Structures are given as C-alpha cells and as structure tokens.
Ligand SMILES: Cc1cc2nc3c(=O)[nH]c(=O)nc-3n(C[C@H](O)[C@H](O)[C@H](O)COP(=O)(O)OP(=O)(O)OC[C@H]3O[C@@H](n4cnc5c(N)ncnc54)[C@H](O)[C@@H]3O)c2cc1C
C-alpha cells in the first residue's frame with residue numbers, strides 16, 4: 415500500500431501525516447494523530463459525533479478522506495477551549511447538564527460553535543434544524559438547546 | 574486486487590487523462606465530489622480498491638456563473654455554498670430548497686448537486702427539482718464536451734449515462750424569464766434527515782394575465798429514476814393554475830408513477846402522495862411566479 419503525505423493545519427498547528435488513500439479524516443485524527451476528542455458513532459454521516467470544521471465549514475470527519483485535508487484548516491473539539499479556559503458552549507453544556515454519556519458532546523459543541531458563528535442569536539427552531547445531524551441518545555435534546563441558547567447570550571454579552 | 578489510490582487533478586485535461594488511462598487499462602477509477610454517498614458506499618457494500626479522482630481542485634467544477642441567458646453550477650460546489658448565494662436562491666428557490674433538504678448541516682457542507690445526480694438514487698432530492706428547472710448536464714470526456722438533459726442522464730437505479738472516460742463538469746440552467754418560478758416538495762415521515770417517500774419539483778411561467786405559458790414537472794422516489802412528466806405540464810399550460818388544473822396535473826403525476834412498496838410507504842400510498850405534492854408544489858411555484 416502506498417501512503418500519501420498530507421500537510422494540513424489542525425487547530426492552528428501545522429501538521430504532516432501519512433495516510434492510506436481510503437482512510438477517513440476521522441480515522442486519521444483518532445488513530446494516526448491520537449486526537450481522540452472527535453468521536454465515531456456511526457461512520458456513515460448520520461450521527462454527527464465526528465463533526466469538525468474544515469475552513470470553518472461544518473462537516474462529518476467520517477465522510478471525508480484524510481488526504482482531502484491537504485491544504486485546509488481543520489478545527490476539532492480540542493481546538494475549542496482557549497488558554498483562558500473553556501469556551502462558553504463547553505461551560506454552558508456543563509451548567510445545564512446537557513450531557514450524560516458524553517459521546518455526542520464534542521460533535522454537538524463543534525456544530526453549535528459553527529451555528530453561533532452564522533447565527534449569533536438563533537431561535538429554537540434554527541438551533542434544532544442546525545443540530546438535526548447530531549444525535550444524542552441520552553439527554554432528550556432540551557438541555558442541549560438551553561445550553562446553546564445560554565451560550566449565545568453569554569457570547570453576545572460576556573458576564 | 575490492487576490498492577486504493579487518490580489523485581486530485583488541477584486541470585480538466587489532467588482529470589480526463591486519469592479517467593481514460595484507467596478505462597483503457599480496465600482499471601477502476603471513481604470521481605469524488607463531496608463524498609457523502611461515495612464514502613458510505615466505500616465502507617459498506619462496495620469496498621473494492623480503486624483510484625479516487627477528486628474533482629474539487631478544478632476551476633470549472635467550482636464555478637457558479639449567473640448569466641442573462643444561462644446559469645452554470647459547477648459539480649464541486651456544495652449545497653451549503655449554493656444556499657449562501659442569494660442571487661441563485663432568488664432565481665431557483667425550488668432547486669435550492671431541494672439542495673437544502675439533502676441531509677444535515679454537516680452533509681450540506683460537502684454534498685453537491687452533481688453527486689446527488691450521478692449517484693442516481695431514485696430518491697435523490699435534487700433530481701426532480703433539476704428536471705423541473707430544465708437543467709442540462711455538461712459532460713467532459715476524452716472526445717470533447719457533450720450535453721444531456723437531466724431527465725435523460727439517469728439510466729436506472731444507481732446508473733447513469735457517463736462513460737468510463739467521462740465526468741460531469743456541472744449543470745447548465747436556462748435563466749428564468751419574467752413570471753417564472755419553481756418549487757420542490759418531498760414527503761418524509763420525519764421533519765429532517767430521511768429518504769423521500771415521494772418528491773415533486775414544478776417550474777411554471779405566467780404571462781401578464783396570470784395564464785400559465787410554460788411548465789415542467791419532475792417526480793422522484795416513485796419510479797426507478799426521477800421522471801419528467803409532460804402530461805402534468807400539459808395540464809398546467811393554458812390554465813390560470815386554478816384548482817382544476819392543479820388537480821389534473823397531480824393525477825398525471827400519480828399516473829406516471831410506478832412506485833415500490835417498502836417500509837417507508839406502499840406503492841398505492843406513494844402514488845397518491847406524489848399527486849398531492851405536485852398540486853402543492855405547483856401552487857407554491859404559481860404564487861412565487863406572480864411575484865417574479
Ligand atoms: C446522513 C445522510 C443524509 C442524506 N440525506 C439525503 C437526502 O435527504 N436527500 C438526498 O437526496 N440525499 C441524501 N443523502 C445522500 C447524499 O448526501 C447526496 O446524494 C449528495 O448530493 C451526494 O453528493 P456528493 O457530492 O457527496 O457525492 P459523492 O459521494 O462525491 O458522489 C456520489 C456518486 O456520484 C459520483 N460522482 C460525483 N460527482 C461526480 C461527477 N462530477 N462526475 C461523475 N461522477 C460523479 C461518484 O463517483 C459517486 O458514485 C444523504 C447522505 C447522508 C450520509
């Protein structure tokens with residue numbers, strides 16, 4: 415098998431890796447680069463656990479090849495918090511108990527971050543449609559919606 | 574069995590050379606656009622090694638050109654990018670609605686109209702909408718470029734008219750004239766993230782007096798491939814798109830359908846629903862055309 419060398423940026427860090435042409439970005443992140451924050455639920459695009467940003471666009475890492483990362487900027491859940499602490503979304507997910515097992519949480523936070531960049535003040539319907547590709551089997555979604563709404567407020571008017 | 578390969582050609586000629594070299598050697602190459610069908614298939618039912626030819630680095634496939642006569646949508650432009658283009662949404666609200674229905678936000682970040690069409694699923698949402706809008710496939714091959722109406726492109730479940738040395742560069746649509754508008758509706762058991770039970774795209778043109786002078790109707794998920802339904806268009810043309818005309822167009826769609834029965838719906842149900850969708854989509858297109 416011939417591996418391909420890929421140069422990309424992950425969470426602002428220049429990175430090079432070797433991968434098989436058929437490996438997904440999700441496999442590369444988790445297995446080659448040990449960035450296991452991004453989760454695998456279905457590997458078929460249905461659950462959103464693997465959500466990442468590619469050049470600020472929300473995509474499923476399981477539906478993208480690792481080689482397609484060449485020259486692009488990837489943001490994963492590991493790139494959401496800053497040196498100053500958790501992102502408001504992460505903080506509000508904790509405060510609202512918007513997670514139980516947590517497998518969906520990284521994907522939801524990455525997806526919600528991209529939502530708030532496009533729609534800083536989303537209504538509930540907008541949130542629910544935007545996050546329709548992120549499945550959660552534990553929370554029943556309501557707490558997630560509240561956490562996102564609260565984070566939107568916090569981002570608009572930092573406490 | 575060989576190994577998987579990946580190439581991302583930087584020019585149309587380079588892409589065609591890769592495809593024709595593989596074709597002449599009897600080796601498999603497959604075009605990659607957004608990958609939202611291809612990657613699922615590659616990890617599921619179709620694991621055979623092949624060379625993946627990524628068309629996202631070509632200038633031609635990334636173009637969206639809005640001209641006075643014609644609109645071109647490149648085959649690599651994802652649905653989310655199309656829906657951020659307000660001029661395009663204003664011209665083809667129905668087609669863009671259909672693109673917006675494809676999967677989740679994540680899927681729309683990658684999925685292309687070209688991929689939806691080439692994948693040739695009977696339930697591909699954008700296909701009936703493209704048929705209604707009069708879209709034509711622009712196909713590049715080693716022998717030159719050819720064009721084919723969308724309704725003639727899909728040849729059966731999962732098959733299309735492309736030769737092994739060809740690929741879809743993009744879609745060409747007639748720019749809608751005054752009084753022209755489209756609409757697309759699908760029925761699914763949920764409100765998001767499901768496969769169409771039936772779908773219908775309608776485009777109509779109204780003259781100054783409100784009479785319909787041109788119409789195209791496409792139906793999906795109710796036959797092995799999406800269909801143009803000329804009888805439905807004929808029922809609309811010449812009318813003011815009153816209830817009787819909408820009813821007749823709906824009946825023509827039901828008559829043109831040859832659906833299967835599966836867990837999403839029986840054949841009888843699908844046949845009925847496609848008629849209802851036609852009536853409703855035609856009414857939406859009519860109301861939009863009055864403003865256009
Ligand atoms: C979770 C999920 C939900 C989905 N929901 C919907 C839905 O609601 N409605 C719907 O219609 N679809 C849905 N899909 C299917 C899929 O997202 C769409 O069909 C999409 O438009 C495919 O586009 P793509 O660019 O990702 O195609 P790809 O996966 O890149 O390609 C699909 C096929 O077309 C071929 N191909 C692609 N581009 C070209 C080209 N330019 N020239 C020649 N061949 C080409 C490829 O070789 C492949 O065989 C869903 C998929 C997932 C995973």
Ligand code: FES
Pocket residue numbers: 453454455456457458459460461462463464465474475476477
């Ligand atoms: S793991 Fe990618 S969508 Fe489920």
Ligand code: FES
Pocket residue numbers: 512513514515516517518519549550551552553
């Ligand atoms: S917290 Fe368990 S799946 Fe969402």
